[in-house]
Amino acid sequence: MNNLKWWQKAVFYQIYPHSFADGNGDGISDFPGITAKLDYLQELGIDGIWLSPHYPSPFFDCGYDISDYTDVGPEYGTLVDFKHFLDEAHRRDMRVILDMVLNHTSDQHRWFRESRSSRDNPKRDWYIWQEGKNDGPPNNWDASFGGSAWEYDAVTRQYYYHFFFKEQPDLNWRNPEVKQAMWDAIRFWLDMGVDGFRLDAIGTVYEYPDLPDHPGRSLIELQQAGINAKTPEEYEQLEKGWQELFQYQVDLPEVHDLMKELRQLVNEYEDRVLVGETDDIRFYGRGDDELHLVFNFPLMRAEGPLSPAWIRANQKERLASLLPQAWPCNTLGNHDSPRVFSRYGDGKNDLARARLSLALILTLRGTPFLYNGEEIGMTDFYLTDPVLFRDNLSTMAYPLLINLLGKPPEEALQLAGRYGRDKCRTPMQWANSPNGGFCPANVTPWLPVNPNYAEGINVADQQIDPKCSLLNFYRRMLRARRTAPALINGDYTPLHENAEDYLAFLRTSPVDGQQCLIVLSYSEQALEIAFDLPGKQARLVFCSHAHRPQVESLNPLRLQPFEIYIAELT
Numbered sequence: 001m002n003n004l005k006w007w008q009k010a011v012f013y014q015i016y017p018h019s020f021a022d023g024n025g026d027g028i029s030d031f032p033g034i035t036a037k038l039d040y041l042q043e044l045g046i047d048g049i050w051l052s053p054h055y056p057s058p059f060f061d062c063g064y065d066i067s068d069y070t071d072v073g074p075e076y077g078t079l080v081d082f083k084h085f086l087d088e089a090h091r092r093d094m095r096v097i098l099d100m101v102l103n104h105t106s107d108q109h110r111w112f113r114e115s116r117s118s119r120d121n122p123k124r125d126w127y128i129w130q131e132g133k134n135d136g137p138p139n140n141w142d143a144s145f146g147g148s149a150w151e152y153d154a155v156t157r158q159y160y161y162h163f164f165f166k167e168q169p170d171l172n173w174r175n176p177e178v179k180q181a182m183w184d185a186i187r188f189w190l191d192m193g194v195d196g197f198r199l200d201a202i203g204t205v206y207e208y209p210d211l212p213d214h215p216g217r218s219l220i221e222l223q224q225a226g227i228n229a230k231t232p233e234e235y236e237q238l239e240k241g242w243q244e245l246f247q248y249q250v251d252l253p254e255v256h257d258l259m260k261e262l263r264q265l266v267n268e269y270e271d272r273v274l275v276g277e278t279d280d281i282r283f284y285g286r287g288d289d290e291l292h293l294v295f296n297f298p299l300m301r302a303e304g305p306l307s308p309a310w311i312r313a314n315q316k317e318r319l320a321s322l323l324p325q326a327w328p329c330n331t332l333g334n335h336d337s338p339r340v341f342s343r344y345g346d347g348k349n350d351l352a353r354a355r356l357s358l359a360l361i362l363t364l365r366g367t368p369f370l371y372n373g374e375e376i377g378m379t380d381f382y383l384t385d386p387v388l389f390r391d392n393l394s395t396m397a398y399p400l401l402i403n404l405l406g407k408p409p410e411e412a413l414q415l416a417g418r419y420g421r422d423k424c425r426t427p428m429q430w431a432n433s434p435n436g437g438f439c440p441a442n443v444t445p446w447l448p449v450n451p452n453y454a455e456g457i458n459v460a461d462q463q464i465d466p467k468c469s470l471l472n473f474y475r476r477m478l479r480a481r482r483t484a485p486a487l488i489n490g491d492y493t494p495l496h497e498n499a500e501d502y503l504a505f506l507r508t509s510p511v512d513g514q515q516c517l518i519v520l521s522y523s524e525q526a527l528e529i530a531f532d533l534p535g536k537q538a539r540l541v542f543c544s545h546a547h548r549p550q551v552e553s554l555n556p557l558r559l560q561p562f563e564i565y566i567a568e569l570t
Contacts, residue, residue, distance in 0.1 A: 003511070006095060007196070007273040007292060008327050009488050010047035011362070011478060012369045016335045017054045017076055018063065018446060019427045020372055022439040028446050029427070029438075031072070031081035035088050040459070044375060044471075045478030048095040050198050050275070052335055054082065058108050060167040060392060062425070064099075064200060065106035069185035086193055095195035097273060102182060103204045104168040111181075112169050119156050126178050127169050128161035130211065139211045141249060142219040144204075146396060149249070163204045163249060165392065173205050173258065183265055196266070196273035199291070203278055205255050208248040216244035224405060227415065235303070251280060259283060259290040275329065287325025293367060300332045305346045305353060308503040308522055311360065312494055315505075319365065319492060328366025332357050333374060339424045340371070342380040349524065351377065352562035355473055355544055356520055359564040362481050363507065363518045365492040373428055375474040376462055380423040381450035386413060390447050394420030422447060429453035431460040473544070477564075480542035484568065486514040495531070502527060502559070506569075516541060519557065519565040527559045538567035 015034060023033030031054075041049070053063035056073045063073075072082050089096050105112055114123040130138040130150070137150035137159055143166070150159040151166040161170050171178050186197065222241050229235055259274075263285075266272045274290075276283045279297035283290050299314045322328065333340040341354045354377055361368040389395045394416040401412035417423055427449045431437030436453035437460065439445050456462065462469035481487050490507030501523035508515045517538060521527055531554040538557070540550050544564040551570075559565060 004489055005273075005292075006271060007048065008367060010095065010367060011045065011481070012048040012050050012097075012367065013041060013044070013046040014050040014052065014334055014369060014371045016052045016372060016425055019425055019438075021428065021430070022443075022445070025440045025443055026075070027439045027443045028075045030075065031077040031085045035081075035085045038085075038088050038092055038094070041094065042092045044475055045482070046094060046370075048097065048195070049089060050097050050369065051099065053099045053101065058106055058167070060106070061165055062391060062421070064101055065104075065108075065165070065168050066101055067106040067108045067110075069182070070188045083192060090193070097196040097198055097275065098189055098194055099200055100186065100197040101200045102171070102173075103201050104162065104164060104170045107167045107169055115169075116153055116156060116160070119158070125175050126172055128172050128207075129156075129158045130161070132159055140213045140218075141207075141211075142245060144219070144246065145393060146219060146223075146400075161207070163201075163207075170204075170207075173254075174209070179258075179261075183262075186262070186265065190266070190269045190272060195271070196275065196292075198275040198277065200277050202259070202276045202283065202291075203251040203255060203280065204249065205258060206252040208252070212248055214245055214248055216247075217241055219245060220400075220404070227405070232303075256282065256285065256290060260285065263290055281321055281323075281326065284323060284326040287323045293327060293329040295369070296328060296330045296366065299330060300337065300343075302344070304344075306344050306357065306360070306522075308499060308501070308520075311503055312497055315364065315492060315494065328364070329369065330361050330364050330366045331369035331371075332361055333371040333424070334369070335371065335425055336421055337424065339378055339380050340374050341377045349562060351470065353522075354470060355564060356522065356562060358474060358477055359518075359520055359544075359566075360503075362477055363487055363505075363520075363566065365490065365507065371424075375471050376429060376459055377457055377470045378426070378429060379450065379452065379457070381426045381448070381452075382414065382417040382423055383448065384413070386416065388448060389416070389420065389422060391420040391422045391425070394422060426450050429458040431458050432456075477542065480566065484514065484516055484541050484566070485509050485512060486516040486568075487566070490514070490516065496529070499529075501525075502529065504529070504531075515569045517554070517565075517567050517569055519559065519563075521559045521561065521563045521565075523559075524561050526561060528556045529559065530554070530556045533569065536569045539570050540567050542566040 018029055020029040021033030021037045023030045054072055054076050055066045056068040056071050057063050057065050072079050086096055111123055111126050114121050115127045137148050141149040143149040143162055145164050149161055152159050162168050163170055226238055273292045275293040276291045278294050283294045296318050302310050340357050344357055345353050386398045397419045398412055398416040401407040401415050426447050427438035427445050429436035432454055434441035435445055436449040438449055462471035466472050486507040486509040490509045493506040495504040503520045505518055533554055538552050538554055545560045
């Protein structure tokens with residue numbers, strides 16, 4: 001264990017800063033509120049915090065449109081408040097990594113305001129400006145959030161490029177002045193003591209400079225096909241269509257040279273980490289010269305409840321593809337995806353499956369990332385009035401679904417809510433009290449609180465239920481992970497690879513030889529499983545059901561429905 005870096009041993013917890021803890025009673029989370037909850041995170045068993053964007057922003061894309069890279073959004077507090085939060089996290093042995101958006105800024109950033117002021121402004125080339133063609137945009141590229149990737153500027157009579165919303169113009173990373181300014185911003189936070197960065201949308205930093213037209217279908221055609229898709233084959237065709245559509249805008253080779261340069265910068269500071277929002281293993285480089293971690297996103301792309309077969313196939317492909325020096329990184333949820341409880345439930349055994357999801361992430365090889373609220377079983381919350389949308393993906397989708405695709409308003413509202421991300425960004429539910437204890441009763445939170453806080457989906461109620469609550473299950477499971485080195489540094493060996501109802505594998509520590517057996521039952525029935533492990537006895541590390549002996553034979557191992565079983569083999 002001693003030869004592992006802190007980020008290899010850590011369990012990370014993502015905080016969405018608008019929705020975590022309101023400290024001043026204005027309906028928006030802030031650093032005083034977040035700092036006051038650090039003891040809660042420490043008791044939960046968290047080692048690292050990933051903080052989604054906390055910078056000044058007009059909030060057109062919920063904080064991912066940054067207007068100043070070296071300050072704190074006033075709704076969150078001040079730089080002094082941030083530094084206090086950082087110091088208090090460190091005092092509790094928790095590391096903090098920040099979201100860093102390299103691809104684009106807000107259109108309200110002073111750099112862009114200067115750039116669009118005139119064609120001869122010194123910052124004109126800090127963004128990507130082009131002449132139009134045939135009375136239209138420079139080419140047929142789409143923005144990933146819909147519409148053309150080019151926005152016409154009437155003042156300077158040119159188009160600027162944006163991969164996301166038009167309010168998020170792309171930086172021109174081929175300009176060395178841009179690179180230097182961004183490196184300065186990164187140093188600003190590293191000098192303050194931040195432990196690293198999660199790099200947003202890293203594959204979009206560069207695009208083909210000669211701007212060729214793409215030969216595929218438009219994004220609106222793919223979106224329409226996506227609404228109607230039902231079979232794996234149709235989803236596969238959608239993925240191919242997306243790759244063809246954005247082939248000149250995403251994952252260009254130059255980005256790897258940029259990541260090598262960033263890694264060298266970060267290496268000047270002791271023990272920092274870079275995490276990429278990508279599943280492309282090429283971003284590991286040689287294993288020591290690009291990013292430290294990239295996400296195993298394919299694991300979370302199952303349609304419906306996770307199955308042992310899906311997980312085994314993912315691990316077989318993923319681990320075989322990694323270089324020996326590359327460290328895996330697993331998650332099942334974040335601020336852009338449906339909540340784990342909703343996404344992988346079956347409508348009948350949702351709580352049991354939520355426990356399995358945590359057990360899976362904590363026992364697979366690699367660094368686990370959790371999302372705030374998962375520990376109490378927060379669910380997706382679909383808004384019933386489009387006026388309440390805060391994610392502009394939903395705001396834009398709603399009229400398009402009605403006017404272009406002919407959907408009835410009720411269905412359009414459901415689809416817009418599903419397409420957007422408000423559903424998984426609702427405020428943290430702290431208590432069975434108005435607004436879920438997130439903010440005072442007489443204050444309207446920035447996004448409505450899921451009313452199921454009154455049904456026990458809140459921290460306060462679950463804290464006083466030490467046996468049955470999901471929160472206390474999380475605490476027990478996180479404690480158990482720390483007691484078994486093999487669960488952190490062990491190799492992964494699958495067992496019983498044709499089993500349909502359960503997942504079984506070994507984690508074997510290369511340091512002290514500790515070997516743990518992990519069995520996760522996905523069955524509604526009791527199971528009886530024989531393991532061919534001659535001479536081995538099982539010493540219990542963790543189980544989700546009571547009354548199991550501390551030491552037992554494995555021939556057979558009897559499991560209750562949806563049981564989680566972890567034992568050291570002796």
